[in-house]
Structure formats: C-alpha cells, structure tokens
Amino acid sequence: MPVNRWWRRDPSERFWLEITNRDDIGTNLLAPQVNDQGVEYWSYALVREVRPGDLVLHWDKNHGPGIVGYSHVLGEPFASTITWQSRGTYGRQRNASGPEAAWQAPLGGYRQLKQPVTQARLREIESRIRSLRDHLAESVDGPVYFPFALSETRPLRAAQGYLTKLPLALVEELTELLELRQTAVSEPHEVEVPGGQSTFRSKPTRSTGFGRQHDARRRRAVERHAMDLVLDHYRSLGYEAEDVGDHSSWDVTVRKDGTETHIEVKGSTTRRDTIDLTEGEVRHAEGVSTQLIVIDQIDLDDNLRCHGGRWRSWADWAPRRAELVATAYRYPLPDSGRAERPQR
DSSP, X not given: OOOOOGGGGOTTOOEEEEEEOOSSTTSEEEEESSOTTSOOOHHHHGGGGOOTTOEEEEEESSSSSEXXXXXXXXXXXXXXXXXXXXXHHHHHHSOOOXXXXXXXXXXXXXXXXXXXXXXXXXXXXXXXXHXXXXXXXXXXXXXXXXXXXXXXXXXXXXXSSSEEEOOHHHHHHOGGGHHHHXXXXXXXXXXXXXXXXXXXXXXXXXXXXXXXXXXXXXXXXXXXXXXXXXXXXXXXXXXXXXXXXXXXXXXXXXXXXXXXEEEEEEXXXXXXXXXXXXHHHHHXXXXXXXXXXXXXXXXXXXXXXXXXXXXXXXXXXXXXXXXOOXXXXXXXXXXXXXXXXXXX
C-alpha cells in the first residue's frame, strides 16, 4: 500500500516522532522493510520518507514516557539490515530474527529537550490534541499517521508503531518545543502576537516591498542595539572595543592588557533558543577562540527604538558541526538553462 505523502504539499511539515525503547536514541532511524507477516507496514515504511533537514523527535518508552529530545536527518534514507525483535504479545512469543532487510536514515545533532514533553503533560491537553487530529483528518484525504492513540475508553498514549508523522500544528501547540520551531524555520521573521509573546513564520505576513523593507529595518535596529550594548559594556570595563562586523567573520574585537578577544553578537526581540549562523561565522569559531553573546527579548517600539534585553554569553564558543541544521542552500545553476524568454 503506497504511503499517503500529505505533508509534501507544505515544506514546513518537517517533523516526525520516533517511538522507541532503544538506548542509542538519536543515532539513526532503523526499521524492517516488512512486518512479522511479511507485509509492508506503514510505520516502518515512513523511515524511507524522511528527507535531509527534517527533524525527528524521540519518544522514550523507558524514561517518562515522553518526548525527551530531537535530532535532524543528515542524509537520504537507504536500504540496510536489522536484527529485529518485535514487541507486543506476538513479538514476545517469537525469537529475535537474523539480519533482515531494513530502511535506515542517518541522524545527527541529538539534543535533549530542556523540558521533556511527558505523557502526563499531553494528557492534560488531550482535548486540544484530539481537535488538532480531527482537523487534520478532515483536510487530508487518506491516513495521517498521527503519533498518538486517542479513544473514548483510554487516555492518550503513543501510537502503536515505530515512526509517525508529527504535524506542525501539534509542534506549535507545545511551548516546550519553541527551540525546535526556531530550529526548523528557514527565514525567522519575528511577528509579535497579543500578550507580548511571539511566533515565527517561514514567510513574511506581507509580501509588499514596504513590508520587506520594514522587516529589514527592524532587524538592523535590533542588531545595532545588541552591538551597542556589547561595545558600551566592554568600554566601561576599560577594554578597547571595536565593531569589525563589516569586514570580518565576527562582530566585535576587544583588547586589554595585550589580550585580544573575538565576540560574535546576536540580537532578537523574541526569546531565542536557537540562532542563525553563516558558514564564515562557524569556521571562524572553529579556528579562533570566540565568545558568543546573545541578547534576546529586546523591546522594539513603532519608531524602531530598542530598549533592554536579556544578556547571555558563552566563553570559548565553538559550534559542533553535528548540531548545525541546514535551513538554506546555495545552488549552482546548471548550464542547461535557456537564454531566451519562452514564446507564446
């Protein structure tokens, strides 16, 4: 039976949930190509549907149970082998098999959530989750591979399966997954919403030239405010502080008593659990001792005046390549492009 690829219509639908009791969470996705009856099973087949850059959350049956962390998909799925012991009543009666055909996808950058999403927490909002599931089911023609089993007789629990499709709407419902949402967005336009909170959209809410210009002016104002806070702070401590961002891969150089420190500065009006980095910034931090300073939750008024902000810093900062998630690509154009306009 073919997989119902409903998520392919929306590039922001990049989330999956692995339901497992394995000890090496975050290493890979790995499941047999067929079930114990020799038939293709949707939850195993989903492994071959993930794509590089997708984010896989991990439901740990042994600790919680609940969602304990997430990884990102590093490469395309491929055919592999597995020595598999099925679960459930039938599986416990059946001896572990020898190596058999499997689907595998490489994962990297595993991170534990600062606050796990426990089964108890999900049961507190079960009615809301049920509503999200019903809305998705109404909008999708075919199975949705929902990650949680919902019934009238039993409380919420993880679905019977290995890999499930975690819909974006459910990710957005859980405040514990803010870091994940920020990691997944390709162009983080920070949009204020009622109550002083913020949401992240993959595209600007307005498509006019003025809207894009206004967003750029906001970003420049916030970045300038963060830079000025850092420069003023170090100058007040007797350092020579220089803004070098226009011609260097880092933002600020500070010097004192013959010692030089390079600083990478990031600013935001929202709470940030992730930041955007360029390849140049990463390479510099890999080769030269660098300090990272993030100033988020900056107040920005309608006149683009900034105030305050939460200051956090990391000394001797060097980002691990395995934790970097691709959010954009540079594509060399092939020579086969036509050099003239198509004729009517």
